[in-house]
Amino acid sequence: MSSAQFTDFAQYKEQRAALINHDRSLRSDHSSEVSPSEAKADAIIRELRALENTTVWGSEHEGVPHPFPGMEFLTGRSIILKTKLFEMLAKMPxxxxxxxxxxxxxxAEFVLKLALEQPALHVRAAKWLSALNVSNLLPEFKALPQEMFTNSEVGLTDPSYVSSTWVSLKTARESFDLALGGPEGFDKWVIGAMTINPSEAYQTHNTVNKIWEKFTSTFxxxxxxxxxxxxxxxxxxxxxxxxxxxxxxxxxxxxxxxxxxxxxxxxxxxxxxxxxxxxxxxxxxxxxxxxxxxxxxxxxxxxxxxxxxxxxxxxxxxxxxxxxxxxxxxxxxxxxxxxxxxxxxxxxxxxxxxxxxxxxxxxxxxxxxxxxxxxxxxxxxxxxxxxxxxxxxxxxxxxxxxxxxxxxxxxxxxxxxxxxxxxxxxxxxxxxxxxxxxxxxxxxxxxxxxxxxxxxxxxxxxxxxxxxxxxxxxxxxxxxxASEVTGLIALRELARDSLKHSTLEPANKARAIRLWESRWNRFVDSIIAEAV
Amino acid sequence: MSSAQFTDFAQYKEQRAALINHDRSLRSDHSSEVSPSEAKADAIIRELRALENTTVWGSEHEGVPHPFPGMEFLTGRSIILKTKLFEMLAKMPxxxxxxxxxxxxxxAEFVLKLALEQPALHVRAAKWLSALNVSNLLPEFKALPQEMFTNSEVGLTDPSYVSSTWVSLKTARESFDLALGGPEGFDKWVIGAMTINPSEAYQTHNTVNKIWEKFTSTFxxxxxxxxxxxxxxxxxxxxxxxxxxxxxxxxxxxxxxxxxxxxxxxxxxxxxxxxxxxxxxxxxxxxxxxxxxxxxxxxxxxxxxxxxxxxxxxxxxxxxxxxxxxxxxxxxxxxxxxxxxxxxxxxxxxxxxxxxxxxxxxxxxxxxxxxxxxxxxxxxxxxxxxxxxxxxxxxxxxxxxxxxxxxxxxxxxxxxxxxxxxxxxxxxxxxxxxxxxxxxxxxxxxxxxxxxxxxxxxxxxxxxxxxxxxxxxxxxxxxxxASEVTGLIALRELARDSLKHSTLEPANKARAIRLWESRWNRFVDSIIAEAV
The missing domain is CATH 3.20.20.140 (Metal-dependent hydrolases)
Incomplete structure (x- = not known):
């Protein structure tokens, strides 16, 4: 198939289409059945993606110097939330x-909310917390038996706090120094220790091994x-x-x-x-x-x-x-x-x-x-x-x-x-x-x-x-x-494969796939209905 | 070859080795001949690489928060230059x-040096250069016919400089404002416009399309x-x-x-x-x-x-x-x-x-x-x-x-x-x-x-x-x-392939490869000799 073989450009284009087709032939979305509705919904999705590449991703976004589709998630998350495409995908089965x-x-916010309802849960830090060290010290949590509860009102941000002593979660939160944000400052401190933020992922811990250290500490x-x-x-x-x-x-x-x-x-x-x-x-x-x-x-x-x-x-x-x-x-x-x-x-x-x-x-x-x-x-x-x-x-x-x-x-x-x-x-x-x-x-x-x-x-x-x-x-x-090849049909195959390759017992798996398929069809219809 | 097939661990290890071997069998360094000297030199190179991963790459380097082998080149270049491995590779044919x-x-320094010897070469800028705009304005160079040479001593950093008028390179350099670094400041300005620096590649222009804009401007x-x-x-x-x-x-x-x-x-x-x-x-x-x-x-x-x-x-x-x-x-x-x-x-x-x-x-x-x-x-x-x-x-x-x-x-x-x-x-x-x-x-x-x-x-x-x-x-x-698989033999194949796949005429190509091979053998011997 060297260039010498082409008698004319029409033949070239034909062979080109055949080659692209061949190159993609192993893909699960390649030769699978596509209903007329799916084809229509796929076109809608592709058009919306192209549109939002310009409208949403091509716009200025405060604090995001280089927005682009598929960008670093922690920085791009707030932009993703502005897209109609995301809104659609949120409804996908x-x-x-x-x-x-x-x-x-x-x-993490929900976990903390659950935890605050539990009097047995206590927290401690290696030192009393101040503006100087609060971003470096981690909270440690533990459930204590009732006989170990303390009535002490001394919180973690109190200079008289004895290093590494347990304080009830409620006390720790309520007594959190106003200079450190008060109770909301406590929440922020805890949530920060349980999640990864953009400056950690993309700056201070920007290598595989360093970010794993932070990641491990969140656990x-x-x-x-x-x-x-x-x-x-x-x-x-x-x-x-x-x-x-x-x-x-x-x-x-x-x-x-x-x-x-x-x-x-x-x-x-x-x-x-x-x-x-x-x-x-x-x-x-x-x-x-x-x-x-x-x-x-x-x-x-x-x-x-x-x-x-x-x-x-x-x-x-x-x-x-x-x-x-x-x-x-x-x-x-x-x-x-x-x-x-x-x-x-x-x-x-x-x-x-x-x-x-x-x-x-x-x-x-x-x-x-x-x-x-x-x-x-x-x-x-x-x-x-x-x-x-x-x-x-x-x-x-x-x-x-x-x-x-x-x-x-x-x-x-x-x-x-x-x-x-x-x-x-x-x-x-x-x-x-x-x-x-x-x-x-x-x-x-x-x-x-x-x-x-x-x-x-x-x-x-x-x-x-x-x-x-x-x-x-x-x-x-x-x-x-992140791909022009991938469209709605590829997403369908990814979703279906997740059930096909589960460890569900055969009858249960068949039922799961059947139920998913009928939801999928409704999803496809809803894309078309919304676009009208 | 499911896990059920193994009768004992020895057999597992045998099949594992066979699988790794099979997986790598398409590599050009896989079944090619390796002389005893090459095997020895390869071992020396691998040992040195492992050692410097710890000694050089594991050390602190000012201004490099996350050094690692294979890191961003513009930031890691000065560290690479400290390695013995690089010194060896510099001698490789x-x-x-x-x-x-x-x-x-x-x-770029050499180009500027050549250019400064040419009275015909002139430079201009869109505005007179000051501390406020020097990092944003680019020099534009052009060879002028003698009748267009000017005797003006007004340089680019002179407030009386008329926007976009040509100044001889020599005058521009010698008159460059001392507050902007004088003649060395001129060199820095020119070199900066002809090269990509780490903060451009990894911060201000850190996407494919943005860095291409800077890249195009260097040309x-x-x-x-x-x-x-x-x-x-x-x-x-x-x-x-x-x-x-x-x-x-x-x-x-x-x-x-x-x-x-x-x-x-x-x-x-x-x-x-x-x-x-x-x-x-x-x-x-x-x-x-x-x-x-x-x-x-x-x-x-x-x-x-x-x-x-x-x-x-x-x-x-x-x-x-x-x-x-x-x-x-x-x-x-x-x-x-x-x-x-x-x-x-x-x-x-x-x-x-x-x-x-x-x-x-x-x-x-x-x-x-x-x-x-x-x-x-x-x-x-x-x-x-x-x-x-x-x-x-x-x-x-x-x-x-x-x-x-x-x-x-x-x-x-x-x-x-x-x-x-x-x-x-x-x-x-x-x-x-x-x-x-x-x-x-x-x-x-x-x-x-x-x-x-x-x-x-x-x-x-x-x-x-x-x-x-x-x-x-x-x-x-x-x-x-960047790879534990790649060693000296892979480098040999990469080098040899560059000649094999050149457009040299057959006889010339054969000669080029022959000459390269004899230099390669001397290179291999020198690795061994130095390591003794």
Whole structure:
């Protein structure tokens, strides 16, 4: 097909169209059926995107020197909220959310509100807080047993505060120095410690390893509030509820089971994993009942748990967690969806370190007749040939059902082929990857490479409480505006794939997809209706 | 190959090694021969890289908040210069430089020095320069005929300066206000307008389109000095000379022939393209003679030109350039290597606009019995499915011999396959891509994807005068430190590919490769000798 072959320009254009077609033929949106309504809605969406590229993104926005579609999320978020396209996507039925860490799924303001209702919750700081140190010192939270409550009215900002002594949350908030903003200053201090802000992501911590340090600290802070039974129960419910409000109808969430207990209402750290699962099950059922009362039972299929522990434990310690996971699976077969090991891959232990133990784990499952697939994080890195990058080899060899992130997968031609052939879905977290500095904007994200190579992909929010990308609408938005190839049909395939590649049992999965499809058709119709 | 298949961990590890091997099997450094000396030198280089990751890159560096290997070049340059690894690479024989724009190949300080020796060269500004406006106003340079020289001593910083009047370069420099730094302030002002600095690339102009505006302005400024015969003759020689000093033994440089004439020594704009080629030929021969006198004739094979014009011309105008290019090829068959159209792809005309004319150009060549292969820029963009991205389809359909940049090629599975099968080399410009904000550091660059997919690649400097990456050592350094897979053998293949994919005539190419190989072997020995 060298240039010599063209007899005329018409023939050239024909071959060009054929080549583009061939190049895109592996994409899931390529040869799939498109209804006349979908074609119409797709055109509306594309036109709106082009329009807003000029009107919204081409305008001046205070404090944003370089606005562009797909830009750094924390800076661009307020502009996204001004678009009609985002408003539309907010109503889209998203399918399942397959990759999120439970401790990072509920809005920090809401968590603090829940916490303030709990007299057992206390806070401390390493020193009394002043204007000089408040931005450097972190709050530490803990539920205390009643006998340890203090009546002291000395707050954290009082110069007489004794370093690292516990103060009730209520006292700490109400006594917060007016010079530091009073109670609202307290809220700001706490929320700041539980979230990542633009100047951290894009300036002070602008490398993968530095932003991970801040990121890790947000978990340490928020865990003190969340891992307390009276908060946790409400927290899980709120996560499910807000997911449903965003059009997510099913959830597989990673829970970090590294701590063997959480705190109970009595301030004792003695609530075992088994009880966590009961609370989880209760929250699912409560939401289902509440939705049913509203005639919305079709909007929520349910939720499952990907059992996770952390990649700093020893292989010997891992054995305990594997046994624990099996025991939970035996008691709650409908809740345990899979197994994972989490944490920053660049600095923690590689999968190969755990591989022998993980192989035994699979053998043990066979003996016991349970099936807990691996759903492993791998390749969440910029490294090329580093241990974190090579985690991809292990994840695939270990038979992972899906890959969490797989950011560096696109460097590996053989692994790409294996994922396509074995139908291994990639849980892509666009906004997370950008805030954690793997890509500096959505335009550099490897997602188009995955899609054009025919890999199944689901978009995921990862840690929306820290990043501010609650639900999936923001991630879908970033993906849609960063590509001219991607349109409504690609979004449909991404949403449908999230259900197809879930661990739902066949009948349940079929039902989930059926319900999603009928919502999808209504969504398509609504795009057309609104545009008239 | 699911996890169930492993009978024991030894077998797992065996299959893992086989998989990694398979995954990397398309790489040019994979199954190529490695001498015992090369293996030893490779180990030395890898050890040094690991060591300096800690010692040099792990240290504090004033003014660099986040140093890391492969970081933003303009900020990291001074750190790179502290490494022993860079010192080694500076001595490496690089092969050919296949992608550079002539107007951007010689150090700006040197150009200014050449210019100051020319009484015909004049400068002007849109207003008299003061501390308030000096950073916003650009110098404009022009060679004037003697009758237009002025004796005025009024300089650019004099409040009585009449806007946009020409001042001799010497007067402008000597009269430059001491409050603005005096003559050195003048130099700084001029150099600043001819180069990109870190705060422009990483702050004020930190998007692809904004940095291109600054980038374009550097050409407009420097062209006034360079496109003047007495400067040009020395300029080309200096480009060749410094390339050779950096270990580059052959050059294919793009010259922008859009302006039909350059200025002669008499200040008349009447030097035609034919004369440009004579000067080019002369400079090649002068350097060859000079090197021969030094017993270094093996270090420089020669240089050719990729005829280029700009992507804003009309298809009708293109016809003139095609004919011009053919005429030059007929007169200087040994100098014209190929044809290209250049400029920012995101904003200028797409190749499809010119395709019909370009097909006729090839037909016309056949009629006349000349062969001027296309060597086209394509895919220098973050766009996905945009016109700039789709330029890749046209470049390949038009039969391009190599692809300039091909940054977005990795998104296209079919095009990747075609490049591999047709042996189309990608001219990768790592530092250029980063400074022009296609990637925020070398760690996010798609080069590993190209290499792992078996595409032939040559590293190129693109516009080193604007970027400060003179020679090829900096580009090789950035590539080497950004990957654990890449080692000495990969660098060898990159260098050799640059000669293999040149347009040198077969016998000359064989000689160039032979000479390069013997220098390579000496280089390898020197690494070992130094390490002892």
């Amino acid at each position: 998203k399918g399942g959310l397959l990759h999120a860490h439970l401790d990072a799924t509920v809005n 340490l802070v928020s865990n003190g509030l969340i891992r307390f039974q009276p908060v946790w129960e409400q927290y899980i419910y709120e996560f499910f509820r807000t997911s449903v409000e965003d059009g997510v109808s099913y959830v597989e969430v990673r829970i970090n089971f590294y701590p063997k207990y959480m705190f109970g209402a009595d301030g004792q750290e003695d609530i075992p994993h088994k009880k966590w699962l009961q609370m989880f099950d209760d929250a699912v059922n409560r939401l289902k009942a509440d939705l049913k009362r509203q005639g919305r039972e079709d909007e929520f299929i349910g939720a499952k748990i990907i059992y996770s522990t952390l990649r700093f434990i020893t292989a010997e310690e891992l054995e305990w967690y594997c046994e624990d996971c099996i025991a939970l699976k035996q008691e709650f077969p409908h809740l345990i969806a899979g197994f994972d090991l989490v944490g920053p891959e660049n600095v923690l232990k590689p999968l190969i370190y755990y591989a022998e133990c993980l192989l035994r784990f699979r053998e043990r499952q066979k003996e016991l007749g349970v099936d807990i697939p691996f759903i492993l994080h791998a390749g969440e890195t910029l490294g090329d040939g580093t241990e974190a990058d090579e985690n991809l080899y292990d994840a695939i060899l270990l038979g992972t059902l899906r890959i969490g992130h797989g950011f560096s997968l696109v460097k590996h031609p053989k692994l790409m082929e294996m994922c396509r052939e074995r139908n291994i879905l990639i849980e892509v977290c666009p906004i997370s990857n950008e805030i954690l500095r793997l890509t500096s904007s959505m335009l550099m994200h490897p997602l188009p490479i995955m899609m054009n190579n025919g890999l199944p992909v689901a978009l995921c929010s990862d840690d929306p409480a820290m990043f501010g990308n609650m639900g999936l609408s923001f991630d879908f938005y970033q993906v849609l505006v | 690089k092969g050919g430089l296949l992608h550079a724009h002539l107007d951007a190949t010689v150090n 407009l400024v420097s062209n006034g000095l360079i496109r003047f015969q007495p400067v040009w003759e020395q300029y080309i020689y200096e480009f060749f000379r410094t390339s050779v000093e950096d270990g580059v033994s052959y050059v294919e440089v793009r010259i922008n022939f859009y302006p039909k004439y350059m200025f002669g020594a008499d200040g008349q704009e009447d030097i035609p393209h034919k004369k440009w080629l004579q000067m080019f030929d002369d400079a090649v021969n002068r350097l060859k003679a000079d090197l021969k006198r030094q017993g270094r004739e093996d270090e420089f094979i020669g240089a050719k030109i990729i005829y280029s014009t700009l992507r804003f011309i009309t298809a009708e105008e293109l016809e003139w350039y095609c004919e011009d290019c053919i005429a030059l090829k007929q007169e200087f068959p040994h100098l014209i290597a190929g044809f290209d159209l250049v400029g920012p792809e995101n904003v200028l005309k797409p190749l499809i606009y010119y395709a019909e004319c370009l097909l006729r150009f090839r037909e016309r060549q056949k009629e006349l019995g000349v062969d001027i292969p296309f060597i086209l820029h394509a895919g220098e963009t973050l766009g996905d499915g945009t016109e700039a991205d789709e330029n890749l389809y046209d470049a390949i359909l038009l039969g391009t011999l190599r692809i300039g940049h091909g940054f977005s090629l990795v998104k296209h599975p079919k095009l990747m396959e075609m490049c591999r099968e047709r042996n189309i080399l990608i001219e990768v410009c790592p530092i250029s891509n980063e400074i022009l904000r296609l990637t925020s550091s070398m760690l996010m660059h798609p080069l590993p994807i190209m290499m792992n997919n078996g595409l032939p690649v040559a590293l190129c400097s693109d516009d080193p005068a604007m970027f400060g990456n003179m020679g090829l050592s900096f580009d090789f350094y950035q590539v080497l430190v």
